Amino acid sequence: MRLDADALVALLDAEGVPTGPVPWLRHPTLGRALQLPPGFKAGQRWWYCAGLAHAQEAVSQLPVTLLGLAPGASDPVTRVLDLCAAPGGKTAQIALALGNRGTVLANDFTPERIAALQGNLDRLGLVNVSTTWCDGSNYPAAAGPFDRILVDAPCSSEGTLRRNRRLVGTLRTGDGPARSARMAARQRALLRKAVQLCRPGGRIVYSTCTFAPEENELIVAEALDAAAGRLTLLPVDVPGLRVGAGVTRWQGRTLDPRLALCARLWPHWNDTGGFFVAVLEKTAETGAGSGPPAHAARRLDLAPEDAPWLDGLVERYGLPDGLRERYRFHRQTRRGLHLAAADHTPPVSPPAQGSGLFFHRTNMRPPKLTTAGALLLGPQATRNRMDLTLPQRDAYLRREAFTPGPEQTRDCRPGQVLVRYCGHTLGVAVLHRSGTLESLFPRKWSGCTAGG
Numbered sequence: 173m174r175l176d177a178d179a180l181v182a183l184l185d186a187e188g189v190p191t192g193p194v195p196w197l198r199h200p201t202l203g204r205a206l207q208l209p210p211g212f213k214a215g216q217r218w219w220y221c222a223g224l225a226h227a228q229e230a231v232s233q234l235p236v237t238l239l240g241l242a243p244g245a246s247d248p249v250t251r252v253l254d255l256c257a258a259p260g261g262k263t264a265q266i267a268l269a270l271g272n273r274g275t276v277l278a279n280d281f282t283p284e285r286i287a288a289l290q291g292n293l294d295r296l297g298l299v300n301v302s303t304t305w306c307d308g309s310n311y312p313a314a315a316g317p318f319d320r321i322l323v324d325a326p327c328s329s330e331g332t333l334r335r336n337r338r339l340v341g342t343l344r345t346g347d348g349p350a351r352s353a354r355m356a357a358r359q360r361a362l363l364r365k366a367v368q369l370c371r372p373g374g375r376i377v378y379s380t381c382t383f384a385p386e387e388n389e390l391i392v393a394e395a396l397d398a399a400a401g402r403l404t405l406l407p408v409d410v411p412g413l414r415v416g417a418g419v420t421r422w423q424g425r426t427l428d429p430r431l432a433l434c435a436r437l438w439p440h441w442n443d444t445g446g447f448f449v450a451v452l453e454k455t456a457e458t459g460a461g462s463g464p465p466a467h468a469a470r471r472l473d474l475a476p477e478d479a480p481w482l483d484g485l486v487e488r489y490g491l492p493d494g495l496r497e498r499y500r501f502h503r504q505t506r507r508g509l510h511l512a513a514a515d516h517t518p519p520v521s522p523p524a525q526g527s528g529l530f531f532h533r534t535n536m537r538p539p540k541l542t543t544a545g546a547l548l549l550g551p552q553a554t555r556n557r558m559d560l561t562l563p564q565r566d567a568y569l570r571r572e573a574f575t576p577g578p579e580q581t582r583d584c585r586p587g588q589v590l591v592r593y594c595g596h597t598l599g600v601a602v603l604h605r606s607g608t609l610e611s612l613f614p615r616k617w618s619g620c621t622a623g624g
C-alpha cells in the first residue's frame with residue numbers, strides 16, 4: 173500500500189465508504205488492515221487504480237502474516253518463494269512486508285494468471301519481485317535456498333462457498349473425494365518441493381481454502397513423515413482470531429497428534445471464508461548432503477547505450493539524483509527498460525518472466541514512461557506535472573481528452589506530463605500544443621473508469 177491505514181481511512185471517509193477494523197490482522201511492517209463493506213468493488217475506485225491500496229479477503233491475508241517476515245537481525249529474511257502465486261494478492265503482501273526490498277520469486281503454472289499477477293505488482297509499485305513460470309513441483313533446486321516459502325496450493329476451494337455459489341452445484345454432484353484425490357497428488361508434490369528448497373531454520377506456510385483433510389492435514393502428515401523429525405509444526409496463535417485445531421482422526425484412522433497444531437478457519441467463527449493453514453519450520457537439512465547450494469544470481473545492469481533513456485526521463489520530470497543507487501535499471505526486452513530494488517537478486521534458473529517493474533517504453537517515438545513507472549516515480553517528479561479536478565480525474569481514467577485551465581499547465585511543457593489528483597499520481601498524459609490533454613491511461617486498467 174502507498175497509503176498507511178489512517179490516510180486510507182480518511183480518504184474512504186471523504187468518499188462516504190464506511191470501514192471497520194479487522195481486529196486480528198496486524199503486521200509489524202504493513203500495519204492494520206481495514207474491513208470494507210460487503211460487495212464493495214474496490215477495483216473500480218480511482219485510488220485503487222493509482223495503486224494506493226489493495227483489496228483482499230481478510231482470511232487470505234493470514235498465511236503471509238504467519239510467514240514471520242520481520243524477524244530480528246540475527247535471522248534476516250531476504251529471499252522468499254511464493255510457489256503458487258497468481259493472481260498475486262499474497263505476493264504483494266510479502267513484497268510489502270519486506271519493505272519493497274530483497275528478492276521475492278512469484279511462481280505460477282498458468283501464463284494468463286502470471287499476467288494478472290504482474291498487473292497487480294505494477295499497480296502497487298513493487299520492485300522486489302521476479303515472476304517465474306514453472307510447475308512448482310519441479311522448481312529448479314538451483315534457485316534456492318529460500319528463507320521463507322509460501323505454498324498457497326491449488327485446491328477444491330470448498331471454503332469459498334459463501335462468495336462462490338456456483339460451487340454448491342459442483343459439491344452436490346458428489347465427486348468431491350475424487351477431486352480431492354486429484355488435488356492431493358499436486359499438493360503433495362508442491363509441499364515436498366518446498367521442503368527441499370527451504371534453508372535450514374527457514375519457514376514454510378502451507379495453505380488451502382478447502383475443508384477436505386485429504387488436501388490439508390494428510391498432506392502435512394506426509395511431509396512430516398518424509399522429513400523424519402527435521403520438520404517442526406508450529407502453533408498458529410493469532411490474538412483475536414478463533415482457530416480450530418487440525419483433525420487428528422479421519423475415516424477411522426488415527427493421525428499424527430502433532431497435526432492438531434494445524435489451523436482450521438471455520439466461516440461462522442470469524443465471519444471469514446473457510447481456510448486451512450499449517451506453519452512448518454525446517455530444523456535441519458532433510459535430504460542427503462549439506463542442503464541446497466547458494467543460487468547463481470542473474471545480472472541486472474544498465475547497458476551504456478541505454479543510459480540516455482534514463483537521463484532523458486530524469487531531465488523531463490526533474491527526477492532526483494540517486495535513482496541509480498536506489499534501483500537496478502536494466503533491459504529485459506526490446507520494448508524498453510525495467511527497474512528493480514537495488515538488492516533484488518533473481519536466480520539464473522529458472523529464467524524470470526519479469527524482474528521488477530517495466531517503467532519505460534523505448535520502442536516507440538517518443539518513448540513513454542509507463543503508467544506503472546509514473547505511479548512509482550511520479551511522487552519524486554518536480555516538473556511537467558499537472559493537478560486535475562475531480563471531473564478531469566474521471567475523464568482521464570475514462571481515456572477522454574479535455575482542455576485544462578492555464579493555471580493547471582503553468583508548470584508543463586507540451587509533450588508528456590504526469591497527472592495527479594489530490595497529490596497522488598494517476599499516470600501519463602500528452603499535453604498538445606493546442607492545449608488539449610490526451611489521456612494515456614492504459615485501456616487494460618480501465619476497470620477503474622467508474623471513478624468514485
Ligand SMILES: C[S@@+](CC[C@H](N)C(=O)[O-])C[C@H]1O[C@@H](n2cnc3c(N)ncnc32)[C@H](O)[C@@H]1O
Nearest residue numbers: 256257258259260261262280281307308324326
Ligand atoms: C489458490 S491459487 C493461488 C492464489 C494466490 N496465492 C494469491 O494469493 O493470489 C493457486 C494457484 O496455483 C497455481 N498452480 C496450480 N498448479 C500449480 C503448479 N503445479 N505449480 C505452480 N502453480 C500451480 C494455479 O494456477 C493458481 O494460480
